Amino acid sequence: xxxxxxAFQLFDEMLIQLKSSAEEMQxxxxxxxxxxxxxxxxxxxxxxxVTNLYSVVGRNVDALALYFGEDPARCPFEQVNSxxxxxxxxxx
Numbered sequence: 001x002x003x004x005x006x007a008f009q010l011f012d013e014m015l016i017q018l019k020s021s022a023e024e025m026q027x028x029x030x031x032x033x034x035x036x037x038x039x040x041x042x043x044x045x046x047x048x049x050v051t052n053l054y055s056v057v058g059r060n061v062d063a064l065a066l067y068f069g070e071d072p073a074r075c076p077f078e079q080v081n082s083x084x085x086x087x088x089x090x091x092x
């Protein structure tokens with residue numbers, strides 16, 4: 001009879017520990033969700049800013065190509081960037 005009583009006591013203790021662990025896990029999950037949502041909202045703003053900046057740079061590259069009488073479709077941003085890097089290297 002004592003063994004059964006002891007087993008029930010252990011079972012109750014395990015249930016309490018399990019409930020406590022489940023509550024801690026829920027708190028961690030809620031914290032991660034909150035942090036994730038904050039991160040996503042900040043990153044969405046940053047992505048919008050970078051996308052806008054890239055668009056402005058692309059228009060400037062197109063205008064530069066047109067200024068020199070070139071077809072902007074044949075003068076991508078990467079090519080203009082390579083020329084800038086080359087010019088910087090020559091100046092050093």
